[in-house]
Amino acid sequence: MNERQLPILVGVAQYTNRSDDLADALEPLEMMAKVARQAEEDAECKGLLERLDSVGVANILSWSYGDVPGLLAEAVGAQPTDKTYTTVGATAPQWLINRTAERIVRGEARLALVAGAEAMRSMVRLRGSGRRRWRRWTAPEAMAGDPRVGSTDIEIGHGANAPLRIYPLFENAIRAHKGRSIADHQQRLAALCERLAQVAKDNPFSWFRDGKTAEEIGTVTPENRMICFPYPKYMNAIMEVDQAAAVIMTNVGTAQELGIPKEKWAYIWGCADAVDLWYLSERLNYYSSPAMALVGRRALEMAGLGIDEIDWFDLYSCFPSAVEVALDMLGIAEDDPRPITLAGGLPYFGGPGNNYSLHAICAMVDRLRGEPQRKALVSAMGWYFTKHAQGIYSGMPPEREWRRADSPQDQAELDAMPHPTLVEAAQGAGTVETYTVVFDRDGEPKFGIVFGRLEDGGRFIANAEPDPELLRWMTQEEMVGRRAKVRHDAETGRNIVTIE
Secondary structure, three states, X not given: OOHHHOEEEEEEEEEEOOOOOHHHOOOHHHHHHHHHHHHHHHOOOOOOHHHOOEEEEOOOOOOOOOOHHHHHHHHOOOOOOEEEEEOOOOOHHHHHHHHHHHHHHOOOOOOEEEEEEEEHHHHHHHHHHOOOOOOOOOOOOOOEOOOOOOXXXXXXXXXXXXXXXXXXXXXXXXXXXXXXXXXXXXXXXXXXXXXXXHHXXXXXXXXXXXXXXXXXXXXXXXXXXXXXXXXXXXXXXXXXXXXXXXXXXXXHHHHHHHOOOHHHOEEEEEEEEEEOOOOHHHOOOOOOOXXXXXXXXXXXXXXXXXXXXXXXXXEOOOOHHHHHHHHHHHOOOOOOOOOOOOOOOOOOXXXXXXXXXXXXXXXXXXXXXXXXXXXXXXXXXXXXXXXXXXXXXXXXXXXXXXXXXXXXXXXXXXXXXXXXXXXXXXXXXXXXXXXXXXXOOOOOEEEEEEEEEEOOOOEEEEEEOOOHHHHHHHHHOOOOOOEEEEEEEOOOOEEEEEEO
């Protein structure tokens, strides 16, 4: 293809607002306008923003606007013909970059802005103060992407309805699948998290820069209380942050015409998107992700690279299980010395809603400018190992024609994968597939969530009997693989399980 059409990232910017003064509490729109202007400055080319023909914004959780891409464009003096606001899901930044790159290659866009922001900390503090100074909350006029929520009514009814409860379900399944003891696995998790925290320590945009050690992360204390077994607080993504990021994209020809310095450019070598079976209760198991594996293969295929040729990674890291599954699905050894994060991970860098991966991409571009021959892979994920998007980047131009390798047939095959049938009103004997115990703020076990298989192969979701001694036992001994008896409580509509 014509090299002038190759998509590149030319300007990046990040912003972290740690101010305790409510007068400094910028709303997400203000934060995005700020980083958009900074990204223009970073590209060393005045007038980029007013030339934008495409604006994409990752879904915002802390506030809502009717037409946020339009409002952002207006704030920076642009009149884009393409405006995109995504549905919920932390694949949004990488998905937007993949989509925008494809539009640039097809000649449908020349200059594009991808941005996102969260002001969850300021929103909570302003609400608590009774003060209000942001725009009126307005429902989005349009959103791009699958609008489904992440959980079914049955899952929600049994408490499996939030990331801090669902990712532990995967973690316990991973531990059992790998044949590890609880104590050994907890040590490994703490060591994995320390790798993230040490990167966050050196990132000026990180929310936490204290560089927690494995011992601090893995030791349960009143400050580091157990949230949902096996994760104490320091292993959980922290969403109450104020962070924003923006990226300006164009093609080689336009960058040359506008005089954007070549040392600012980062090329997109490969990209791919896919979705696993949507709901948690449909999954084949709770220690793998067929869609993540496929996305990795297709992105590498497009780039013409093997996984061993990637120098740096930023693997989505809301919880340790997200990183562990990514390592397995991409074929990266647990002790591989290559960086697994460039930003620092959501528990330590911060978890700005759906926008973390845009910060990872900004950090990646900054590093590539210093070592342009390197290659980096950013892996983003949404909901509960549901949505997947990846991008492969380098400071050097790709060595093959820019053409995506993923296809609608890939998604059709993922959608058609055989999977267990959920038995909503479960009754009888079965086996535990995975589980977690939810703790209260005083550090006491509150209730248990169990996924299992009945003797006929059907899947059940249940709650453990609300017995504190039983719940503590579930955190001390391996439950996966144990025999269990399930009964349906018609009054509450929930299944109750007794583990043998």
